Amino acid sequence: MVYGEEKMKLTWKIWLLIIVVGFSLLSMFGMPPTFLEKGVLITSVETNSTAFEQGLRQGQIITNIDGTQIKNLESFSNALQGKFNSNENIKIIIQTKNSEVILYSNHVPNITVAEIPKTNIKTGLDLAGGSRALVQAVNKKLSSTEINDLVDITRNRFNEFGLSDINVLPVSDLTGNHFMLVEIAGATKTDLVELISKQGKFEAKIGNETVFIGGERDIASVARSGQDSGIYSCDQSQEGYFCNFRFTIFLSEEAAKRHAEITEDLEVNVTSQGSYLSEKLDLFLDDKLVDSLSIGEGLKGRVTTQISISGSGSGITRNEAYDDAATSMHKLQTILITGSLPYKLEIVKLDTISPVLGKEFIKSIFLAGLAALLMVSIIIFIRYKKFKSSIALLITSVSEIIIILGIASFIKWNLDLPSIAGIIATIGIGIDQQIIILDEARQSTSLSIKQKLKKAFTIILGAYFTAVVALIPLLWAGAGLLKGFAITTLIGITSGVLITRPAFADMVKRIEE
Amino acid sequence: MEQSKNWYDKNYKLLLVIPLVLLLSSIVYMGIFYSNNQDFLYKDISLTGGISITIFGEINYLDLEQFLSEKLQEVNTREISDLITREQKAVIIEIKTEGCNELEVKQTKTILEDYLGYELVDGDNSSFECTGSSLSESFYKQLLIAILFAFFFMAIVVFIIFRTFVPSTAVILSALADILMTLTLINLFGMKMSSAGIIALLMLIGYSVDTDILLTTRMLKRYEGSLNKRILGAFKTGITMTLTSLLAIVMALLVVKSFSPVLTQIFTILSIGLGFDILNTWITNASILKWYMEKKK
Numbered sequence: 102m103v104y105g106e107e108k109m110k111l112t113w114k115i116w117l118l119i120i121v122v123g124f125s126l127l128s129m130f131g132m133p134p135t136f137l138e139k140g141v142l143i144t145s146v147e148t149n150s151t152a153f154e155q156g157l158r159q160g161q162i163i164t165n166i167d168g169t170q171i172k173n174l175e176s177f178s179n180a181l182q183g184k185f186n187s188n189e190n191i192k193i194i195i196q197t198k199n200s201e202v203i204l205y206s207n208h209v210p211n212i213t214v215a216e217i218p219k220t221n222i223k224t225g226l227d228l229a230g231g232s233r234a235l236v237q238a239v240n241k242k243l244s245s246t247e248i249n250d251l252v253d254i255t256r257n258r259f260n261e262f263g264l265s266d267i268n269v270l271p272v273s274d275l276t277g278n279h280f281m282l283v284e285i286a287g288a289t290k291t292d293l294v295e296l297i298s299k300q301g302k303f304e305a306k307i308g309n310e311t312v313f314i315g316g317e318r319d320i321a322s323v324a325r326s327g328q329d330s331g332i333y334s335c336d337q338s339q340e341g342y343f344c345n346f347r348f349t350i351f352l353s354e355e356a357a358k359r360h361a362e363i364t365e366d367l368e369v370n371v372t373s374q375g376s377y378l379s380e381k382l383d384l385f386l387d388d389k390l391v392d393s394l395s396i397g398e399g400l401k402g403r404v405t406t407q408i409s410i411s412g413s414g415s416g417i418t419r420n421e422a423y424d425d426a427a428t429s430m431h432k433l434q435t436i437l438i439t440g441s442l443p444y445k446l447e448i449v450k451l452d453t454i455s456p457v458l459g460k461e462f463i464k465s466i467f468l469a470g471l472a473a474l475l476m477v478s479i480i481i482f483i484r485y486k487k488f489k490s491s492i493a494l495l496i497t498s499v500s501e502i503i504i505i506l507g508i509a510s511f512i513k514w515n516l517d518l519p520s521i522a523g524i525i526a527t528i529g530i531g532i533d534q535q536i537i538i539l540d541e542a543r544q545s546t547s548l549s550i551k552q553k554l555k556k557a558f559t560i561i562l563g564a565y566f567t568a569v570v571a572l573i574p575l576l577w578a579g580a581g582l583l584k585g586f587a588i589t590t591l592i593g594i595t596s597g598v599l600i601t602r603p604a605f606a607d608m609v610k611r612i613e614e
Numbered sequence: 615m616e617q618s619k620n621w622y623d624k625n626y627k628l629l630l631v632i633p634l635v636l637l638l639s640s641i642v643y644m645g646i647f648y649s650n651n652q653d654f655l656y657k658d659i660s661l662t663g664g665i666s667i668t669i670f671g672e673i674n675y676l677d678l679e680q681f682l683s684e685k686l687q688e689v690n691t692r693e694i695s696d697l698i699t700r701e702q703k704a705v706i707i708e709i710k711t712e713g714c715n716e717l718e719v720k721q722t723k724t725i726l727e728d729y730l731g732y733e734l735v736d737g738d739n740s741s742f743e744c745t746g747s748s749l750s751e752s753f754y755k756q757l758l759i760a761i762l763f764a765f766f767f768m769a770i771v772v773f774i775i776f777r778t779f780v781p782s783t784a785v786i787l788s789a790l791a792d793i794l795m796t797l798t799l800i801n802l803f804g805m806k807m808s809s810a811g812i813i814a815l816l817m818l819i820g821y822s823v824d825t826d827i828l829l830t831t832r833m834l835k836r837y838e839g840s841l842n843k844r845i846l847g848a849f850k851t852g853i854t855m856t857l858t859s860l861l862a863i864v865m866a867l868l869v870v871k872s873f874s875p876v877l878t879q880i881f882t883i884l885s886i887g888l889g890f891d892i893l894n895t896w897i898t899n900a901s902i903l904k905w906y907m908e909k910k911k
Contacts, residue, residue, distance in 0.1 A: 570767030
C-alpha cells in the first residue's frame with residue numbers, strides 16, 4: 102500500500118492543471134501580488150491641473166508624500182491635511198512607484214485616489230458602480246460606418262472636454278441594429294445624459310438665415326491658443342463674476358460669401374458706441390442662443406473669412422467664472438471643429454449604478470458559492486464514501502473557478518452579473534461531468550480503466566458541444582449586454598474539457614488503480 | 615429487486631402516460647396563455663421597458679408602493695436586506711415607462727423625492743436604471759431568437775452524436791418538455807420574467823441535455839449488461855448529477871434570496887427545471903429508449 106502510494110506520481114495532465122492554476126493565480130493577483138503593495142492608486146487626474154502638468158497620471162500608485170509613507174487612504178488624507186490652510190503656494194513632493202513629482206500649489210492636488218485593488222479581477226458596471234448609456238439615432242437606423250463615425254466624434258469630444266475615463270464603443274445586436282455604448286466606471290459626477298443629449302449642433306444666424314454651421318464644410322480652422330483665443334476680461338456683477346472669452350475662426354470661402362450676401366441688405370444703425378448693422382450674428386448651440394454679436398458697419402457686404410466668436414462664463418467666485426468660461430470656450434471650439442451630427446441622438450438605455458450594493462453582492466456570492474460547494478461535497482461523500490475521490494472532485498471544481506477568474510483577469514473581462522451566473526453554470530456542469538467520470542471509472546465491466554474513461558469523455562464531449570452551440574447566439578443578443586454569461590461559460594467549459602476534466606480523470610485513475 | 619425489474623418491464627410504457635399528460639396540459643395551458651396575453655410569459659420591466667430605482671436605506675416599501683400606485687401606473691417595489699442580519703439595505707422601485715427621456719425620468723424622480731423628502735443622487739444614495747420600451751421589446755425578441763437557435767443547434771449536435779432518429783428525438787423531446795413544463799409552472803406562479811430568467815431557460819437546455827446524453831450513450835453504445843441494468847447504472851449517475859446540482863442551487867437560492875432578485879430568479883427557474891428534468895430524463899427519455907431498444911431486438 103505504501104509502495105503503491107509512492108508510485109502515485111503526478112501525470113502530465115495533472116501537472117498541466119497545476120501549471121494553469123498557477124498562471125491563473127498569477128494573473129489574478131499579479132507579481133508581486135497587489136495585495137502586498139502599499140500606497141494609494143490614482144483613479145483620475147484633472148487635465149490642465151498642476152498635478153497633470155507635472156506628470157501625475159491615472160493608474161500611478163502614490164507611495165510617499167513629503168517623506169511620509171502612504172499606506173492607505175487614511176495615511177494619504179493625513180499627509181495632506183493641514184498643508185493648504187494658507188493661500189500661499191507651497192511645495193509638496195509626491196513619490197509614485199516609478200517617479201517623483203514636485204508640486205507648487207495653494208490647493209490640494211486635483212486628483213482622486215482609491216485603495217489599491219487587491220486583485221486584478223475587474224468587476225462590471227453592475228457591481229463596481231458607474232454609468233452606462235446605450236445610444237441610437239432618433240428615427241434613423243444607423244449603418245455600421247455611421248456608428249463608427251459617431252463613436253469617433255464622441256470620443257474626440259469627450260477627450261476635448263477632458264473626460265478621458267469614458268469608454269465609447271460601437272455595439273450591434275442580432276437583428277442588425279447598431280448602437281453606441283458609453284460607459285464610465287466607478288462613482289462619477291459626470292452627467293452622461295447631459296453629455297450625450299447635447300448633439301453639439303452649432304449654428305450662426307443673422308435673422309432667420311444661417312450663415313455658417315459647425316464642421317469642416319463651413320469652418321476652415323479655429324484658433325485655439327495664442328493671441329486669437331483666450332479669456333480677456335472678468336467682471337464682478339451682483340450675482341458673482343462674469344468672464345468673457347473670445348477666439349477667432351476662419352470661414353471657408355463659401356461661408357464667407359454667404360455672410361457677404363446676407364449682410365449686404367442690412368441697414369446701418371449709428372449708436373453712441375459706433376455704427377453697427379441692424380441685425381446681430383446670433384450663435385446657437387443645440388438651438389439655444391449662446392451669444393449675439395453686433396456686426397460692425399465695415400463688414401457689410403464684405404467677403405470676410407475671419408470672424409471673432411465670443412461668449413462668457415459665470416460663477417460665484419472669480420476662479421469659478423474663469424473655469425466656466427474656459428470650459429464653454431473649449432466646448433464651442435470643439436463643436437466648431439468637429440461639426441454637428443446630422444441626426445438627433447436618443448438614449449435608449451441608461452443605468453447609473455452605485456457601488457454600494459456591489460460589495461455586499463460579492464460577499465453574498467461568496468457565501469452562496471461556499472454553501473453550494475459544501476452541499477456538493479456532502480452529497481459526493483455520501484454517495485461514494487470515498488474521501489480521496491470527493492477531495493479530488495472539490496479540488497478540481499475550485500481550480501476550475503480559479504482558471505475562469507484567471508483568464509477573465511488576463512483578458513481584462515469585466516465580471517458583471519451575467520458573467521457570475523455563467524461561472525455558476527460552469528461549476529454545475531463541471532461537477533456533473535466529474536460525476537460521470539467517477540461513475541464510468543467504477544463501472545464493473547471487463548474494460549480497462551483507460552477504456553472506461555474514454556467512454557466517459559464521449560459523453561462529456563457530446564455535452565460540451567451541445568453547450569457551446571447553445572451559447573453562441575447569446576454573444577450577440579441584446580446588444581451584447583448579456584455576453585458575459587456566454588464568455589465565462591465558454592471559458593469554463595472549454596478549459597474544463599481541455600484541462601480540468603482530463604486531470605481529474607488521471608486523478609481518478611490513480612485512485613482507482 | 616427482481617420484482618421491481620419485472621414491474622418496470624411491465625409498466626415502463628404505462629409510465630410514459632405521466633409525462634405525456636403533463637406535457638399535453640402544458641401545451642394546452644401555454645396555448646391558452648398565449649391567446650390571452652399574446653406572449654409566452656409575464657415580463658418584468660427589464661423586458662417591457664421602464665425605470666428601476668434602488669434607494670439605499672431603511673424605507674417602508676409597502677407604504678411607498680401605496681403612495682406611488684396612486685400617482686403612477688404599474689409600480690412594483692421590493693426590499694433588499696442583509697444576508698445575515700436581515701437588516702433592510704435598500705428598496706427597489708420598478709416603474710413602467712415608455713422611454714428614458716429627461717422629462718419622464720425627472721417626473722418620476724420628483725414624485726419619489728416628494729415622498730422621501732430628500733434629493734436622489736444617482737450613484738450616490740441611489741442607483742438608477744432605465745430601458746426604453748422599444749429597446750426592451752427588441753431585447754426580448756432577440757432573447758427568444760437566441761433560445762430558439764440554441765435549441766435548434768443543440769438538436770443538430772444531438773443528431774450528429776447519435777445518428778439515429780428515435781433516440782435523438784427522445785433527447786430533444788425531453789429537453790423541450792423540460793422547458794415547456796418549467797414555463798407553465800412559472801406562469802402559474804405568476805412570476806415576472808427578467809432577461810436573466812430567459813438566460814436561465816437557456817442554461818436549462820444545457821443541464822437537461824447532459825443527463826439525456828449520458829443515458830442515451832449508455833444505452834446505445836454499450837453492450838454489457840441487460841437494458842435495465844444499463845438504465846439503472848445511468849440512473850444512478852444521472853440522479854447524482856441532478857440532485858447535486860439541484861441541492862447546490864437550492865442552497866445558493868436560500869443565500870441570495872433576500873439580496874439579488876436577478877440570481878434568485880435564475881436559481882428558482884433552474885430548480886424547477888431540474889425537478890422536471892428528473893421526470894423527463896428517467897421516465898420520458900428512458901421509456902422511449904427502452905421501447906425502441908426492445909423493438910429493435
